[in-house]
Structures are given as C-alpha cells and as structure tokens.
Amino acid sequence: MPETRTDTREPEGLVQRLARDDVDRKRFLKMAGSGAAASFGAFVIAACGSSKKATTAATSSTSTASSGASGDIAIVNYALTLEYLETAFYEKVVQAGLFKGKVGALIKDFGAQEATHVEALKGTVMKLGGTPAAKPAAKFPIESANQVAELAYTVENLGAAAYLGQAAKIQNPEVLAAALAIHSVEARHAATLATLVKKSPTPDGAFAKPADMSTVLAAVKPFLV
Amino acid sequence: MQDHTTIPTDGANAGLAEVEVKGLTRSSFILRGALAAGALYGASAVTPFVSGAFAASGRGDAEILNFALTLEYLEAAFYNEKGPQVGLSGTAKSYAKIFGEQEADHVKALMSTIKQLGGKPVAKPTFVFPVNSESSFLKLASVLENTGVGAYNGAAPSLKDKEVLTAAGAIVQVEARHAAAINLLLGKSPTPDQGFDRPLTKEQVLAKAGPLIKK
Numbered sequence: 001m002p003e004t005r006t007d008t009r010e011p012e013g014l015v016q017r018l019a020r021d022d023v024d025r026k027r028f029l030k031m032a033g034s035g036a037a038a039s040f041g042a043f044v045i046a047a048c049g050s051s052k053k054a055t056t057a058a059t060s061s062t063s064t065a066s067s068g069a070s071g072d073i074a075i076v077n078y079a080l081t082l083e084y085l086e087t088a089f090y091e092k093v094v095q096a097g098l099f100k101g102k103v104g105a106l107i108k109d110f111g112a113q114e115a116t117h118v119e120a121l122k123g124t125v126m127k128l129g130g131t132p133a134a135k136p137a138a139k140f141p142i143e144s145a146n147q148v149a150e151l152a153y154t155v156e157n158l159g160a161a162a163y164l165g166q167a168a169k170i171q172n173p174e175v176l177a178a179a180l181a182i183h184s185v186e187a188r189h190a191a192t193l194a195t196l197v198k199k200s201p202t203p204d205g206a207f208a209k210p211a212d213m214s215t216v217l218a219a220v221k222p223f224l225v
Numbered sequence: 226m227q228d229h230t231t232i233p234t235d236g237a238n239a240g241l242a243e244v245e246v247k248g249l250t251r252s253s254f255i256l257r258g259a260l261a262a263g264a265l266y267g268a269s270a271v272t273p274f275v276s277g278a279f280a281a282s283g284r285g286d287a288e289i290l291n292f293a294l295t296l297e298y299l300e301a302a303f304y305n306e307k308g309p310q311v312g313l314s315g316t317a318k319s320y321a322k323i324f325g326e327q328e329a330d331h332v333k334a335l336m337s338t339i340k341q342l343g344g345k346p347v348a349k350p351t352f353v354f355p356v357n358s359e360s361s362f363l364k365l366a367s368v369l370e371n372t373g374v375g376a377y378n379g380a381a382p383s384l385k386d387k388e389v390l391t392a393a394g395a396i397v398q399v400e401a402r403h404a405a406a407i408n409l410l411l412g413k414s415p416t417p418d419q420g421f422d423r424p425l426t427k428e429q430v431l432a433k434a435g436p437l438i439k440k
Binding site for chain 1 (some may be wrong): 382406
C-alpha cells in the first residue's frame with residue numbers, strides 16, 4: 001500500500017529532486033547539452049556550474065547565509081585543490097604507461113573521474129559566489145607500478161578522510177550532497193587500489209576516520225611544487 | 226598560578242582529556258568514542274556525558290538512523306547468517322567475514338546512537354535472501370552495498386546533528402569500500418556511477434531492499 005509522505009522538515013533540494021525524479025534529471029541534462037548522458041555526474045556538473053539563479057548565499061554579502069557561503073567556499077576550494085592534485089597524479093601515471101589491461105583501464109577511469117570532480121567543484125565555488133582556487137603545480141614520484149599503486153592508495157585514503165573531515169562543516173545542503181557523492185567515490189578508489197597492493201580495503205575497520213584540514217595539507221605538501 | 230594548558234583529568238573528564246584529537250573537536254571525539262564503545266560493549270558503555278551532546282538533535286535524526294539500522298541489520302544478516310549457509314570460499318569468504326563483522330558493528334553503533342537521540346531502535350526484521358551460490362551471493366552483495374551507499378548519501382543531508390552526520394559519513398565510506406571490493410570480485414566496475422555516487426530516496430532503497438524483508 002503506497003504511503004504518501006509529506007516531509008516538512010526541510011525543503012526539497014538538489015538531492016531529493018534528482019534522486020526522485022528521472023524526468024527532472026533528463027530535463028536538466030538536456031539543458032546541460034548532454035542529451036545522451038544518463039550519469040548522475042553530468043547532472044551534478046550541470047547543476048553546480050550552470051545555474052543562473054543567484055543562491056541565497058550569493059545575493060547578500062552581509063547575511064549569515066553568506067558567512068555560511070564563505071565557509072563553504074573555503075571548504076570547496078580546499079577539496080578542489082586536492083582534486084587538482086589527484087587529477088595531476090593520475091595524468092602522470094597514465095603518461096608513464098605503467099599499467100596495462102584492466103588495471104590500466106581502471107587507473108584511466110579514476111583519473112577521468114577526478115577531473116570531473118575538478119569541474120564540479122569549480123562550478124560549485126562559482127555558484128557560491130567565490131573564486132575557484134588556482135590549479136597548483138604538482139610533482140609526484142613515479143618509479144614503478146607497485147610504488148605508484150601504493151602512493152595512489154595513500155592519496156585516495158587521504159582524500160576520502162579529507163572529505164569526511166569536512167562534511168559536518170558544510171552549511172549548504174546541496175554542497176553537502178555533492179561532497180558526499182564524491183567522498184564515497186574516493187573511498188571506492190581507495191578500496192580498488194587496496195586490492196592492487198594487497199592491503200585492506202577497509203584500513204580503519206568499520207568506521208572510516210576523518211582527517212582535518214591541517215593534517216591533509218601537511219600530507220600533500222610534498223607534492224606541491 | 227593556574228596552568229591553562231592543563232586539562233582536568235578528574236571525574237567526567239577522565240579519559241576525555243584530549244580537547245582535540247587529530248583535529249576532531251572534543252564533542253565529535255566523544256561521539257566517535259561513544260559509537261565505538263557502543264559497537265563493542267553495547268549501549269551501557271556510553272557515558273551519560275554524551276546524552277547532553279545529543280539532546281538537541283531531535284527525533285528526525287533518530288528516524289533516519291532507524292532506516293539505516295534496518296539496512297545494516299539486513300547486511301549483517303546477509304553476510305553473517307546467509308553467507309555460511311551458501312558456502313563461500315577464497316576472497317568471497319574472507320570478505321563476507323570481514324564485512325559481516327563491520328556491518329554488525331554498524332548495527333551496534335546505530336542502535337546506541339538512536340537511543341542517545343532519545344529514539345527507539347527498530348527490531349531486527351526477518352529476512353529472506355534468494356541466493357544459493359557464491360555467484361548469486363556476490364551479485365546480491367553488490368546490490369546491497371551499492372544501495373547502501375545511495376541510501377546513506379541520500380539521507381545524510383537531512384541529518385540535523387552534525388556529529389551524527391560525521392558518524393553516518395564514517396559508515397557510508399566503509400559501505401562504498403565494500404561495494405567497490407565486491408564489484409571488483411564480480412569483474413564489475415568499482416565505480417558504477419563514475420565520479421559521483423547517486424543518492425537514493427527511501428523509496429528507491431526500499432525497492433531494492435524491501436523484497437528481502439519478510440517482516
């Protein structure tokens with residue numbers, strides 16, 4: 001027996017709309033010009049980057065909403081910086097040609113996915129009324145397949161922990177939804193790399209550990225030129 | 226002359242003397258400790274110091290977590306009860322053991338948290354899992370884990386309490402790791418939604434999980 005529920009707790013946002021409504025998704029994708037694509041990713045990028053409507057955060061520079069927006073802008077720019085680094089890392093790895101076959105295809109996929117994270121986060125910062133962080137110059141040691149896979153495992157675990165560490169600080173529920181959608185993908189990357197280096201797909205056990213911004217930035221400092 | 230860097234270690238603060246642990250605020254450390262303690266020792270291990278932290282969050286969060294609890298009961302039963310019945314071997318067997326323990330930890334933690342929120346944890350349902358081979362077991366595992374990711378990602382933005390949100394995030398990250406590992410074992414993409422995991426509504430989750438719940 002279908003149950004009609006009226007959830008009055010919070011307004012229906014991006015998450016509810018796009019998860020619920022296939023018609024809505026398709027309409028949005030048409031707007032974004034990617035008619036054939038049915039991926040949630042294309043939808044997120046379109047939603048993050050294409051809105052011409054001013055958000056509550058962007059319209060006012062003095063309301064409390066904008067202090068939320070400036071906090072969110074900082075968080076998203078931090079995530080954007082990490083995504084730039086991950087994208088650069090995978091690009092170098094693919095260039096080095098260390099992985100073939102199925103593993104090579106996975107590595108390429110992950111790099112492409114990190115690049116879509118960059119696009120989405122750039123768009124999100126702009127939609128919030130901010131300026132996206134610049135792409136940092138990066139350097140990574142690329143010596144052997146196993147060394148690279150170990151490094152990738154470390155980086156992806158760090159990325160997942162970074163997103164988890166910020167989730168509670170994000171004010172805007174749509175930004176949070178996007179962050180969660182990315183967070184779990186980084187976890188998938190980490191688990192995949194774990195199988196390559198014969199390490200645990202769940203190194204923290206049943207509950208993943210968050211990492212705070214200073215910890216993460218200190219950990220990635222060696223990769224910044 | 227009082228040393229302001231010394232944190233009192235007596236009474237209720239004993240064992241909670243660290244104001245910051247790896248950048249976590251004290252209250253989120255309490256929560257994580259509570260969840261871990263709840264996972265290991267049951268609700269009685271959660272100190273009364275925690276209930277104040279949860280007082281404000283309300284029934285909405287408890288209801289959301291009860292939905293998550295139903296899924297965790299389901300996954301735990303699947304790995305821990307159905308798995309041995311099917312007879313698994315190799316990596317499938319070791320994943321079922323490890324992931325099953327972790328799902329059981331999720332059950333305990335959610336039950337404990339729901340009680341701390343002033344809610345009543347739902348009772349464990351009876352499940353039916355229509356699988357009888359390793360292959361069909363793994364396929365259903367993939368469905369359950371990937372659905373679990375979507376369920377948490379769909380529900381989490383509605384959570385009012387930010388520490389509960391972090392706890393949910395700590396769980397969904399692990400479900401995503403499970404999902405990727407199981408998918409790889411099946412020769413499937415570990416990232417079926419590519420760069421962005423699709424959030425699911427409650428109805429979409431129940432479409433997958435509902436048929437397995439016998440009531």
